Amino acid sequence: MIEPVIGIYLVDEAGTQIPDNFIKSFKLYASIFSSFPGAEIILDDPEGKFLSSLAIKPGNQIAMIAGPGGTNTPADSSILYMTPLRILGIHNPGVHTSENETTQLGSIGGDYRIQLAHPWALQTDWTNHAYREKSSDIVSKVIETGNTNRGFKFTNVTIDPTDDTGSVTRYKIAESEARFIHQKILPYSTADHQATYSFVDELGAFHFRSFVEMYRQPPNLIILPPLTDAVSLGLYDASNPMIQLGIYDGAWWVGRKFIDQLSNFKKLLYVENPHPSVGLSFVAKLPYQSAIEGYTLMKDEFIQGITTGTDAAIFPFRTFDDILRLNTNNNGVMNEYFELSTTVDFAADVATVGTTVLVKLSGVDPTKGHWMNGKWLVVASEHSQHEDQQRYYSKYLLARPAIDNLPSSIDASSLYNASLA
Amino acid sequence: MQPQYDDRERQPKPYADELHIYRARIVSKPDPGDDRLQVRIVPHMADIQETELLPYYPPFFKGQVITGKTENTDQKAADYVWVAALPDFSLGFILGLANSYEDSGAGIKYSGSYDYKSLFAGLTKRGLIPSYLDYKNLYVQFWTDAYLEMVDYKNGDKYIMQSNGNMIVMQTNQIYLRVGSGSSDEAGDNLNSSAAPFSAIRISRNEMDLITPRLVIRASEIKMGDKGLHVMAASAPLPIFSEGLTMHPQTNITV
Numbered sequence: 127m128i129e130p131v132i133g134i135y136l137v138d139e140a141g142t143q144i145p146d147n148f149i150k151s152f153k154l155y156a157s158i159f160s161s162f163p164g165a166e167i168i169l170d171d172p173e174g175k176f177l178s179s180l181a182i183k184p185g186n187q188i189a190m191i192a193g194p195g196g197t198n199t200p201a202d203s204s205i206l207y208m209t210p211l212r213i214l215g216i217h218n219p220g221v222h223t224s225e226n227e228t229t230q231l232g233s234i235g236g237d238y239r240i241q242l243a244h245p246w247a248l249q250t251d252w253t254n255h256a257y258r259e260k261s262s263d264i265v266s267k268v269i270e271t272g273n274t275n276r277g278f279k280f281t282n283v284t285i286d287p288t289d290d291t292g293s294v295t296r297y298k299i300a301e302s303e304a305r306f307i308h309q310k311i312l313p314y315s316t317a318d319h320q321a322t323y324s325f326v327d328e329l330g331a332f333h334f335r336s337f338v339e340m341y342r343q344p345p346n347l348i349i350l351p352p353l354t355d356a357v358s359l360g361l362y363d364a365s366n367p368m369i370q371l372g373i374y375d376g377a378w379w380v381g382r383k384f385i386d387q388l389s390n391f392k393k394l395l396y397v398e399n400p401h402p403s404v405g406l407s408f409v410a411k412l413p414y415q416s417a418i419e420g421y422t423l424m425k426d427e428f429i430q431g432i433t434t435g436t437d438a439a440i441f442p443f444r445t446f447d448d449i450l451r452l453n454t455n456n457n458g459v460m461n462e463y464f465e466l467s468t469t470v471d472f473a474a475d476v477a478t479v480g481t482t483v484l485v486k487l488s489g490v491d492p493t494k495g496h497w498m499n500g501k502w503l504v505v506a507s508e509h510s511q512h513e514d515q516q517r518y519y520s521k522y523l524l525a526r527p528a529i530d531n532l533p534s535s536i537d538a539s540s541l542y543n544a545s546l547a
Numbered sequence: 548m549q550p551q552y553d554d555r556e557r558q559p560k561p562y563a564d565e566l567h568i569y570r571a572r573i574v575s576k577p578d579p580g581d582d583r584l585q586v587r588i589v590p591h592m593a594d595i596q597e598t599e600l601l602p603y604y605p606p607f608f609k610g611q612v613i614t615g616k617t618e619n620t621d622q623k624a625a626d627y628v629w630v631a632a633l634p635d636f637s638l639g640f641i642l643g644l645a646n647s648y649e650d651s652g653a654g655i656k657y658s659g660s661y662d663y664k665s666l667f668a669g670l671t672k673r674g675l676i677p678s679y680l681d682y683k684n685l686y687v688q689f690w691t692d693a694y695l696e697m698v699d700y701k702n703g704d705k706y707i708m709q710s711n712g713n714m715i716v717m718q719t720n721q722i723y724l725r726v727g728s729g730s731s732d733e734a735g736d737n738l739n740s741s742a743a744p745f746s747a748i749r750i751s752r753n754e755m756d757l758i759t760p761r762l763v764i765r766a767s768e769i770k771m772g773d774k775g776l777h778v779m780a781a782s783a784p785l786p787i788f789s790e791g792l793t794m795h796p797q798t799n800i801t802v
Contacts, residue, residue: 254592256600295600297636299591310635441564443638 127206127475129195130518132511134167137187137210144169144182150237151513154190154208156479157506157523158323158333158340161304162244165190165211168513169240174233177218186213188242192474192518206475208509209330210278211242212249244326250302251275259292261315265307265324265334272303282331286317286339294448307334313455314448320417321458327478328507335480337417337461341503341526345484346476349373349468349522361486368484371470374519378466378498380423383459396440397449415454416544417461420528429542462505462525466498472518474509483524489533497531566631570645573626574601575619582612584641586630604630607640615644661690666708673747675716675723677704712745721751 134149136142150170156163167188169176176182190208221236251272257264262285273279294314298306307324315322317336324334333340346368350356353372362370416422422429441449466485477483481504487496502524509520528544571586583603587593592601606613615626627647632639646659663682670676684701695708708714712728727745746759771778781787787794 254595256592256595256597258600294637295602297592297595299595443564443566443633445637448637 127192127194127472130192130206130472131195132190132192132472132518135189135191136182137189139181139186141189146516148176149511151511151515152190153508153510154211154328154474155506155508156209156325156328158325158335158479158503159505160325161308162246162326163209163211163328164244164247165242167240167242169238171238172235174235176238177234182213182216182238182240184213184215185248187211187245188213188240192472207329208474209244209326209328212245212247213240213242214247215241217241244330245278246276246302246304246326249277250304252300252302253298254300255298256295257298258295261288261290261292261311261322262286262317262334263292264296264311268298268303268307269332276303280326280330280332282329283333284331285334286322286336288315288317288322289319290315290447290451294445314451316451316454319415319454321455321461323480325479327480328474328509329478333480337458337503337527340480341418341482341501343482345482345501347371347470347473347483349470349483349485351487355488356486359488361488369473369476371473374469376466376468378464380464382465383462384424396442397444397446416527418526418528419545420530420543421532421538421541422460422463422528422544424542426540426542461527464498464526464529465505466502466524467521468524469519469521471520472509473520474507477504477507477520477522479504479507483522485524491534495531497529497533499531500526500529502526563634565633566639567634568642569630569632569639570627571630573615573617573628574598575617576614577603582606584613584628586628586639586641587618588630588632588636589627591636602632602636602639604632604639604641607631607642613641613643661687661695666695669712670706670716673723673725675718677702677718677720680704721749723750724748 132152133146134144134152136144144167148169148171150168152165152167154163154165165188169182171177188211190211192206192208194204217239218234218237219239221234251268253271253275255268255271257267259267266283266285269280269283269285296306296310298310301309304324312322312324318338320336320338322334322336323340326332348366348368348370350361350370350372351359352374353362356362356370356372439453441452444452468485482501483504484500485502486499489496489499503526504522505525506523507520509518511518532538532541569588569591571588571592574585574587576584581603583605585601585603587595587598587601595601613628615628616624618625627645629642629645630639631642649655649657649659663685667676679702680699681701684699685697686700687695687697689696693710695706697706698704699706702719704719705717706714707716712725714723714725716723725745725747727743727747744760747757749756781794783794783796786796
């Protein structure tokens with residue numbers, strides 16, 4: 127969004143806007159790994175006015191609305207309604223005075239830090255139910271039933287069909303919808319034989335998706351080097367209608383989740399199915415089934431050599447069906463083998479968690495491009511206004527399990543080929 | 548990146564595959580050929596409306612079939628069972644019928660106890676209380692309102708009783724078998740008694756005592772003693788006079 131202006135409103139107080147000059151900073155964050163987004167707003171409250179009046183308090187509903195800047199009133203279609211939020215808590219970790227601060231110690235003024243989360247954190251359908259159907263159908267029912275019971279509705283819902291047969295009855299007992307889905311459905315669900323993810327994005331839409339389905343989506347955003355470099359390197363394409371943004375900062379990891387893999391990655395599974403006609407144990411097919419084809423920057427002989435580890439798990443009382451899906455989900459961390467963090471101008475209108483972006487960086491050989499170039503999945507995001515700035519940024523954590531654009535110095539045959547076959 | 552709310556751990560919790568103990572109400576017993584019980588784990592599933600999806604669990608030990616009063620037939624009087632199940636109830640076993648907790652105080656009468664006083668009175672009337680009988684030695688293996696089975700684990704006596712008076716008692720010096728619940732041995736063999744008749748056999752080392760209103764023996768040969776003598780008998784509906792003797796028919800013995 128070009129030079130956006132973001133307003134923050136108290137929805138249940140007749141739509142009162144919190145004046146911009148009191149907002150020191152805000153941060154709205156979400157990820158495909160967590161059930162719902164959260165946020166933090168810091169108000170400048172040197173005299174303790176907000177504190178003494180407690181006009182903004184836990185339970186208040188907050189709306190964040192972004193519109194393009196400029197003198198003209200933006201069209202309705204260009205206004206972006208971020209996810210609804212409710213205040214969970216407020217605090218100030220330390221009130222003190224200094225030469226540069228105008229804090230009045232007697233009123234315990236200073237920062238008025240507000241922690242917020244999607245309403246699902248507070249409002250949920252607690253009714254108990256038993257379900258015996260495919261995981262994706264259970265999730266559909268849970269969301270649909272909750273829409274009439276929890277006090278708000280999910281109007282934008284995307285659920286990928288899961289692979290399971292629905293042969294195991296799931297009991298939702300004294301638990302929130304999010305917790306039920308997260309702990310009793312998600313671990314035993316796969317879609318396209320890939321790990322599944324359940325989350326609410328920054329715009330308030332509910333998703334129950336597989337990595338591969340999310341990755342299949344076309345990107346709406348191109349991330350480039352800083353724009354002056356992008357232009358000089360020929361990476362910026364003025365004729366391309368897609369939004370192209372230059373990065374302000376970045377970070378990257380290769381194999382970070384492999385550390386987790388060492389404890390979570392189950393090469394060997396001991397599963398005893400109590401039914402007498404079923405065998406006693408099963409050796410998992412590993413290392414894993416990649417969500418996209420390409421190369422993982424690990425030596426192939428190393429992967430192929432993992433025959434008895436890295437770890438084993440024993441499941442004495444689970445069906446094969448559940449354990450195979452649990453294992454697929456455990457090994458789903460390999461979907462994030464490559465990670466890239468980038469900060470660009472506020473772009474929640476074109477890229478949110480669960481969507482894809484296209485990365486175009488320059489390599490050593492400008493004619494070939496960088497091996498990190500290509501499509502990435504947004505696995506986490508943080509949309510923020512930095513402290514005391516009137517600019518807004520979007521920070522994206524991008525991930526993918528494999529690459530297909532190797533540097534010329536690397537022999538592809540020596541790498542683990544993460545094909546789906 | 549900011550730490551996320553409810554960030555997901557794909558691995559189940561360490562205890563997720565361990566069996567836990569729960570109480571459950573019996574909902575139904577399936578048709579013959581399926582020895583499982585359908586149960587409602589309480590209080591967890593107390594308000595689950597999808598009754599047809601409540602779990603079906605088999606007995607914990609092979610060779611055992613457990614049953615009791617069900618929600619389907621006895622509504623709120625349904626029996627409770629102990630269940631060993633996974634925390635998400637996807638798998639479980641029936642351990643057996645469950646007692647209630649009531650109160651843990653020593654001075655509080657526990658309503659889940661069997662009726663020992665009536666049992667003692669009934670056994671006394673039949674001379675079935677050996678001198679060594681002690682309540683503390685009685686191990687009750689199973690009892691309901693209709694049935695009781697127990698052993699004196701110290702002396703090896705075995706008692707099997709039904710509420711209608713039927714019993715099998717095996718003691719160190721006698722075995723007692725009875726059908727019926729007559730008030731006394733005198734009433735047992737009297738069809739005309741106002742009290743209900745019964746049949747009983749008391750076997751001791753020196754004697755076998757048989758009480759019954761009617762004894763029917765179906766056998767092609769009956770031997771009584773080892774003298775090789777034969778009993779004289781005549782088939783006659785009326786008295787017979789012979790050599791000054793009058794032989795009257797015994798109307799209680801028919802052939």
